[in-house]
Amino acid sequence: MDNESVIQIRNLSKVYRDFWGRKKVQALNSLSLDVKKGEVFGLLGPNGSGKTTTLKLLLGLLFPTEGEITVLGRPAHDVEKNEHIGYLPEESYLYRFLNADETLDFYGRLFKMSPQVRKERKDALIEQVGLQHARRRQLKEYSKGMTRRIGLAQALINNPDLVMLDEPTSGLDPLGTRDMKDMILKLRDEGKTVVMCSHLLADVQDVCDRIAILYGGELKVMGSVSELLQAQDETQMLTTHLSDDALREVEAVLAKHQAKMMKVDHPTTTLEDLFLRTVQESQARPGRRFVPGERPGEDGNAPETESGPSDAAKVEGAAS
Amino acid sequence: MYSDVVAFNLVQAVTQWLLTLVVCGGIALLVAVVLSISIGGLSGPSTIWMAVTRGVRDLVSMSPKRIGAIAGLTWKESFRRQDVLVGVVFVLLFMFAGWFLTSTDLDTPAKPYISFVLTAIRWLILPVALLLSCWGLPADIKGRSLHTVVTKPVRRSEVVLGRMVGYASIMTLGVVIMGLVGYVWIERQVPESARHQLVSRVPEYGRLTYLDRNGLPSLTALNVGDMWDYRGFVEGNTKAAAIFNFSDLDTDRLSASDQLQLEYRFEVFRSHKGDIDKSVQAQFMLVNEQSGLKVPYPRVPFEINEFADIQTRSAEDGGREPIITIPRQLTYTPEGELSSKTVDLFDDIIHDGTLTVQVRCVDPGQYLGAARTDLFIRLPDKPFAVGFFKAIFGTWMMAILVIVLGTTASTFVKGPVATLLTFALILTGLTLRPFMSEVLEQYRLSGAVEGGGMLESGYRMVTQMNTQVELPGGFLTDSIQWIDSQMLLGLLLLQNVIPDFTHFDMTPYVANGFDVPWNNSMMPGIATTLAFILPALILGYFCLQWRELEAK
Numbered sequence: 001m002d003n004e005s006v007i008q009i010r011n012l013s014k015v016y017r018d019f020w021g022r023k024k025v026q027a028l029n030s031l032s033l034d035v036k037k038g039e040v041f042g043l044l045g046p047n048g049s050g051k052t053t054t055l056k057l058l059l060g061l062l063f064p065t066e067g068e069i070t071v072l073g074r075p076a077h078d079v080e081k082n083e084h085i086g087y088l089p090e091e092s093y094l095y096r097f098l099n100a101d102e103t104l105d106f107y108g109r110l111f112k113m114s115p116q117v118r119k120e121r122k123d124a125l126i127e128q129v130g131l132q133h134a135r136r137r138q139l140k141e142y143s144k145g146m147t148r149r150i151g152l153a154q155a156l157i158n159n160p161d162l163v164m165l166d167e168p169t170s171g172l173d174p175l176g177t178r179d180m181k182d183m184i185l186k187l188r189d190e191g192k193t194v195v196m197c198s199h200l201l202a203d204v205q206d207v208c209d210r211i212a213i214l215y216g217g218e219l220k221v222m223g224s225v226s227e228l229l230q231a232q233d234e235t236q237m238l239t240t241h242l243s244d245d246a247l248r249e250v251e252a253v254l255a256k257h258q259a260k261m262m263k264v265d266h267p268t269t270t271l272e273d274l275f276l277r278t279v280q281e282s283q284a285r286p287g288r289r290f291v292p293g294e295r296p297g298e299d300g301n302a303p304e305t306e307s308g309p310s311d312a313a314k315v316e317g318a319a320s
Numbered sequence: 321m322y323s324d325v326v327a328f329n330l331v332q333a334v335t336q337w338l339l340t341l342v343v344c345g346g347i348a349l350l351v352a353v354v355l356s357i358s359i360g361g362l363s364g365p366s367t368i369w370m371a372v373t374r375g376v377r378d379l380v381s382m383s384p385k386r387i388g389a390i391a392g393l394t395w396k397e398s399f400r401r402q403d404v405l406v407g408v409v410f411v412l413l414f415m416f417a418g419w420f421l422t423s424t425d426l427d428t429p430a431k432p433y434i435s436f437v438l439t440a441i442r443w444l445i446l447p448v449a450l451l452l453s454c455w456g457l458p459a460d461i462k463g464r465s466l467h468t469v470v471t472k473p474v475r476r477s478e479v480v481l482g483r484m485v486g487y488a489s490i491m492t493l494g495v496v497i498m499g500l501v502g503y504v505w506i507e508r509q510v511p512e513s514a515r516h517q518l519v520s521r522v523p524e525y526g527r528l529t530y531l532d533r534n535g536l537p538s539l540t541a542l543n544v545g546d547m548w549d550y551r552g553f554v555e556g557n558t559k560a561a562a563i564f565n566f567s568d569l570d571t572d573r574l575s576a577s578d579q580l581q582l583e584y585r586f587e588v589f590r591s592h593k594g595d596i597d598k599s600v601q602a603q604f605m606l607v608n609e610q611s612g613l614k615v616p617y618p619r620v621p622f623e624i625n626e627f628a629d630i631q632t633r634s635a636e637d638g639g640r641e642p643i644i645t646i647p648r649q650l651t652y653t654p655e656g657e658l659s660s661k662t663v664d665l666f667d668d669i670i671h672d673g674t675l676t677v678q679v680r681c682v683d684p685g686q687y688l689g690a691a692r693t694d695l696f697i698r699l700p701d702k703p704f705a706v707g708f709f710k711a712i713f714g715t716w717m718m719a720i721l722v723i724v725l726g727t728t729a730s731t732f733v734k735g736p737v738a739t740l741l742t743f744a745l746i747l748t749g750l751t752l753r754p755f756m757s758e759v760l761e762q763y764r765l766s767g768a769v770e771g772g773g774m775l776e777s778g779y780r781m782v783t784q785m786n787t788q789v790e791l792p793g794g795f796l797t798d799s800i801q802w803i804d805s806q807m808l809l810g811l812l813l814l815q816n817v818i819p820d821f822t823h824f825d826m827t828p829y830v831a832n833g834f835d836v837p838w839n840n841s842m843m844p845g846i847a848t849t850l851a852f853i854l855p856a857l858i859l860g861y862f863c864l865q866w867r868e869l870e871a872k
């Protein structure tokens with residue numbers, strides 16, 4: 001896998017202001033993260049934690065209050081970069097008076113693409129998202145799932161190198177969810193980079209290489225899914241012919257016995273477990289970075305401690 | 321035509337346009353820099369610089385393909401959302417209203433039909449253009465469909481221009497349909513007796529001076545008590561005359577028909593009753609100023625159209641058009657000679673494209689009133705359709721301008737506000753702007769405005785000082801006058817920023833049976849519309865660019 005960063009976010013903050021410039025919400029607070037080329041990156045977090053805001057900042061739909069964003073080597077406000085980006089909005093903000101064909105045709109025409117290629121891609125995508133039967137119906141007649149599907153097709157019309165999906169599986173039936181996940185994996189196989197937000201943790205666990213969990217606009221956890229879900233202090237053994245005897249002595253002299261070792265590894269928790277722990281921890285101790293290996297209370301700090309700067313620094317250091 | 325026809329000075333207009341653009345751009349830049357410094361400190365100006373260079377890049381690198389895509393979308397949107405039905409309803413309405421129209425004006429029986437059609441089209445097109453352009457983008461932003469669009473490689477200038485092009489094409493269709501329907505309707509509706517009025521006359525106007533009763537040249541003539549100094553009156557049976565000086569005549573074209581038509585519309589002021597059964601009489605004197613040749617024509621004085629119904633009466637009844645046709649060969653008896661002479665109109669009288677026509681009133685004690693447009697050489701007529709569709713073109717240009725302004729307004733405010741804003745601009749352009757021009761013209765000519773500027777007139781009102789009284793000198797007066805003169809600068813700028821919507825109304829020409837002149841009406845209209853497209857596009861682009869679409 002290439003290690004080149006497709007997205008670089010440095011110290012990104014976003015404050016929503018009202019008409020008079022008064023602060024309404026701090027949606028993001030000093031967020032820094034990188035997305036590497038070719039990976040599927042998941043942005044998780046409870047409702048209102050700033051996931052959609054992050055994506056919109058990446059796309060230049062919102063302007064950062066502070067910090068820097070580089071997407072595909074260009075600043076976020078540069079429209080040229082959009083040539084290689086596909087975006088599926090949280091809700092499909094499409095033109096309801098167009099039909100599926102016209103929708104794809106319209107968005108296709110916004111890219112540098114010959115009419116021939118445009119037509120081919122349009123037909124392929126409509127097939128891929130399973131809307132052949134409804135391609136001539138106006139979008140206002142579509143069900144939620146169908147709208148999601150055409151939304152996805154729209155995001156892929158330019159054969160993008162970087163795909164941003166905001167809750168791609170919401171509203172989809174199980175079959176659609178399966179298709180969506182397959183599609184994401186297929187995109188990864190093609191060497192594309194995918195950034196997605198989702199609440200469906202099982203789906204994220206299935207497809208994402210790396211994740212970040214946001215809470216209240218701050219980054220709480222980031223890392224590869226397999227690493228994050230490893231329970232470091234536990235070992236799981238799967239053996240055959242392990243006698244009671246051996247079982248007793250196994251810690252000391254595993255190798256001396258004839259038992260054939262099948263597997264020794266760390267059991268993984270589920271992402272759901274990690275997510276819930278992160279959120280609980282963040283609620284209990286605001287302002288701290290969450291370290292997955294750590295059990296609440298283990299670091300000797302009382303859970304209700306208001307973390308001072310030195311404390312936060314220590315925890316950050318431990319996590320990195 | 322009861323007002324003067326003034327030629328449009330394109331060079332001056334373009335200079336003014338450039339100047340206004342530079343001044344407005346400069347002000348905008350200054351404000352932006354100051355704001356950016358106050359918000360972002362010293363890095364502010366560099367942000368502005370980057371935004372401006374990016375803006376220039378985005379405006380220059382617009383792709384016709386993407387603009388076309390957005391225009392096509394706009395077009396589809398309007399049709400699918402049945403906006404267009406409104407237009408259809410309008411057409412129907414207009415057609416049925418038309419059945420009730422009858423002509424009451426005896427002088428110009430075709431005029432109400434033409435006026436009605438053109439005015440109706442104008443006022444039907446206007447609200448549709450206004451609403452379409454003002455509500456489109458805000459709805460797009462509100463429905464967030466624009467978000468998806470701008471995540472594609474679309475410049476926001478393309479969004480603005482695409483919208484403009486889309487609406488413009490819809491309105492073009494509307495105008496064309498309405499124009500054709502209107503034309504057919506006029507052709508069928510206008511009564512047979514008035515059909516001769518369905519022409520596009522092409523007038524060639526001269527310059528008007530006078531001779532007073534002693535035969536001395538003068539720039540003005542008598543005022544017979546009108547409030548309006550529009551016509552000057554010359555006394556009958558004296559040496560007084562109205563002198564029309566035609567220059568730059570295209571002699572080759574004129575001589576092709578071997579005759580010259582003069583059309584007139586003088587007014588009469590009777591100082592005594594005289595012969596009430598006959599109109600007051602007048603006579604022309606064709607003069608070659610170079611050689612001094614003077615040829616009276618017609619040989620017998622003619623009755624001028626003093627009574628309004630002279631044109632509508634049948635020929636047997638003394639009715640006729642107010643036209644004097646001068647043949648190429650003219651026979652006359654020179655003053656003081658007995659034998660008559662024959663001269664050639666185009667060779668002997670018209671010299672170097674110049675012709676002078678003196679108009680005298682024959683009846684003693686009666687007065688003939690003439691304004692510059694009261695006598696003109698009537699060049700070969702054009703078909704009625706020419707003038708009519710030029711007027712339709714004027715309406716179309718107005719629609720385009722409304723769309724340009726409306727779309728621009730809708731990039732920074734929501735639909736209702738944009739509508740109001742644009743409408744206010746149109747109203748100002750129609751009503752207040754002529755007044756502003758008048759004030760400024762007065763200032764330009766005399767260096768002062770009657771009654772003073774805003775502060776001065778306020779001061780006069782409060783102190784109940786009438787306009788004839790000099791202000792007391794001193795610091796207060798000086799500063800009042802200084803501020804007022806600065807305000808005039810602002811007014812000048814404002815006048816240049818507000819489009820002159822009066823240019824687009826070509827109805828008076830067509831309704832009165834004239835062609836729409838290029839120089840006086842078509843060109844200013846086109847220039848006005850063109851002048852606003854670029855600045856509006858730039859403004860719209862920056863507004864949309866600097867607007868966080870998401871954070872409404």
Ligand SMILES: Nc1ncnc2c1ncn2[C@@H]1O[C@H](COP(=O)(O)OP(=O)(O)OP(=O)(O)O)[C@@H](O)[C@H]1O
Binds near residue numbers: 017
């Ligand atoms: N246009 C807006 N104006 C003001 N505040 C906003 C706006 N959009 C989002 N916010 C606020 O910013 C914060 C982050 O919102 P965001 O939409 O990014 O959350 P999210 O993580 O995508 O949530 P969800 O899981 O519900 O989609 C929230 O507190 C939200 O209320």
Ligand SMILES: [Mg+2]
Binds near residue numbers: 053197
């Ligand atoms: Mg969201």
